[in-house]
Amino acid sequence: METASEKSESLALKPDRPVGIIGYGAYVPRYRLPATQVARLWSGEGEGDLPVKEKSVAGLDEDVATMSIEAARNALSRAGISPSALRAVWVGSESHPYAVKPTSTIVAEAIGATPYIQAGDWEFACKAGTEALVAAIGLVGSGMGRYALAIGMDIAQGQPGDALEYTAASGGAAYVIGPADESLAVIEATFSYVTDTPDFWRRAHQVYPSHGQRFTGEPAYFKHISNAAQTLMESLGTKPADYRYAVFHQPNTRFPQMVGKRLGFSDEQIKPGLLSPVIGNTYAGAALIGLSAVLDVASPGDCILVTSYGSGAGSDAMHICVTSAIEERRSRAPLTRDYIARRSEIDYATYARYRGKIRMK
Amino acid sequence: MEVPRYWRLQKQRYALVGEICPHCQVKIFPPRDVCPECGGEAKQPFSFSGKGTVFSFTTMYDAPKGFEMNTPYTVALVKLEEGPVVTAQLTDLGEQPVEIGMPVEMVTRRIREDEEDKGIIVYGYKFRPVMAGTH
Ligand SMILES: [Zn+2]
Numbered sequence: 045m046e047t048a049s050e051k052s053e054s055l056a057l058k059p060d061r062p063v064g065i066i067g068y069g070a071y072v073p074r075y076r077l078p079a080t081q082v083a084r085l086w087s088g089e090g091e092g093d094l095p096v097k098e099k100s101v102a103g104l105d106e107d108v109a110t111m112s113i114e115a116a117r118n119a120l121s122r123a124g125i126s127p128s129a130l131r132a133v134w135v136g137s138e139s140h141p142y143a144v145k146p147t148s149t150i151v152a153e154a155i156g157a158t159p160y161i162q163a164g165d166w167e168f169a170c171k172a173g174t175e176a177l178v179a180a181i182g183l184v185g186s187g188m189g190r191y192a193l194a195i196g197m198d199i200a201q202g203q204p205g206d207a208l209e210y211t212a213a214s215g216g217a218a219y220v221i222g223p224a225d226e227s228l229a230v231i232e233a234t235f236s237y238v239t240d241t242p243d244f245w246r247r248a249h250q251v252y253p254s255h256g257q258r259f260t261g262e263p264a265y266f267k268h269i270s271n272a273a274q275t276l277m278e279s280l281g282t283k284p285a286d287y288r289y290a291v292f293h294q295p296n297t298r299f300p301q302m303v304g305k306r307l308g309f310s311d312e313q314i315k316p317g318l319l320s321p322v323i324g325n326t327y328a329g330a331a332l333i334g335l336s337a338v339l340d341v342a343s344p345g346d347c348i349l350v351t352s353y354g355s356g357a358g359s360d361a362m363h364i365c366v367t368s369a370i371e372e373r374r375s376r377a378p379l380t381r382d383y384i385a386r387r388s389e390i391d392y393a394t395y396a397r398y399r400g401k402i403r404m405k
Numbered sequence: 406m407e408v409p410r411y412w413r414l415q416k417q418r419y420a421l422v423g424e425i426c427p428h429c430q431v432k433i434f435p436p437r438d439v440c441p442e443c444g445g446e447a448k449q450p451f452s453f454s455g456k457g458t459v460f461s462f463t464t465m466y467d468a469p470k471g472f473e474m475n476t477p478y479t480v481a482l483v484k485l486e487e488g489p490v491v492t493a494q495l496t497d498l499g500e501q502p503v504e505i506g507m508p509v510e511m512v513t514r515r516i517r518e519d520e521e522d523k524g525i526i527v528y529g530y531k532f533r534p535v536m537a538g539t540h
Contacts (some may be wrong), residue, residue: 073497075499103496104474104515105475105514106514109528110512110513113513114512143525150419150528153416154420155420156422156452206522299435349451382537386536386537388500
């Protein structure tokens with residue numbers, strides 16, 4: 045008979061060949077919509093218990109393809125490899141610009157990675173990005189290819205007046221995965237926890253998503269993140285104190301703080317990767333841009349626990365340890381905070397125009 | 406724009422890929438296979454850095470078909486650091502005024518959309534003010 049500890053040992057996913065992050069790159073668009081703007085319009089109030097301070101809003105000429113291209117260029121600059129050395133370009137999002145026609149081919153062409161590549165778009169609500177990342181770990185870790193690019197990016201839409209409108213934001217990050225001995229951070233193991241949970245969905249031909257109110261918190265976000273993170277730590281024999289930083293999917297400010305606390309992490313461990321208060325919820329980009337903000341400040345030897353969450357529902361947890369290569373590669377592209385600092389505040393009318401909420405015809 | 410033409414041009418449009426003259430090293434954009442300096446054959450691809458400065462600019466309040474959703478927008482002649490001058494839209498200006506000599510960098514953006522929500526989305530280069538923190 046298998047004991048509980050043997051069982052959890054076998055649950056962590058580890059590649060045959062050690063892999064890591066060779067390069068990473070963030071992207072956040074320039075515009076910001078303060079939550080007070082949304083509150084004033086729909087509830088007649090300006091203050092109170094708002095889920096974030098403000099959210100990032102993409103410009104008129106931006107979409108998941110253009111934002112992914114910029115994040116990918118940043119990741120390639122840090123990786124210092126030729127784009128033609130990539131063997132996969134995978135983009136995870138729930139807001140791909142076309143219903144049929146891959147985002148990944150546009151991105152791959154623009155960065156110069158075509159034609160000898162795998163390309164594909166991943167979908168799993170807010171965990172599409174980490175799902176692409178786990179696939180890249182598998183491709184590189186099996187020896188099928190030396191480098192793979194995984195991106196989590198979204199230009200999230202909330203229905204006017206819906207609670208999601210405060211937080212649904214734009215941004216994400218790209219990661220070049222490659223051999224561990226070339227990496228700026230080694231990905232030691234991953235673990236995923238998935239169930240069929242009806243917390244949030246969007247049917248074909250609908251512009252805005254729907255959510256099942258009573259499913260959104262406890263049985264969805266908290267259950268999946270806790271199980272993924274807890275099981276990964278048990279299987280690796282680690283505890284919260286072994287991590288310098290922890291990043292959780294961040295649909296608002298409070299959820300990641302609460303789940304972190306329950307798992308035994310302190311505010312200090314969570315704060316550097318908690319970007320939702322200032323950029324909102326970037327959906328498939330959220331956990332990955334939280335990680336890029338942490339890599340911007342981490343030191344060699346620091347370990348990071350990253351756990352995403354996607355509605356529907358599932359979580360991917362990852363154990364990542366930073367190497368000495370971080371110091372030199374960090375400065376080869378703009379930092380996550382450079383994008384956050386590049387900020388133009390807009391009002392609700394401008395936001396409505398930028399995000400296509402006013403239909404001219 | 407018809408789809409085949411768009412497809413042929415997309416490499417140079419997505420990422421400012423031009424040519425370099427093997428005889429006199431002049432960088433060429435858009436690609437034309439013949440060096441404008443020495444007249445020699447020049448077919449070797451060259452990826453421009455995307456860095457440049459605003460040479461002159463104008464703001465468009467009336468736009469041609471396919472560009473209406475973006476008005477008003479600013480079109481500039483940008484002198485690339487490698488030499489050639491290209492015409493392109495400026496983007497991400499926020500409340501920042503445009504000035505001659507302003508350092509800009511290339512980004513790939515949506516240029517236009519045909520047939521409302523049904524047609525192809527055309528992507529291409531634009532320029533934005535150089536971000537703080539870039540080098
Ligand atoms: Zn020449």
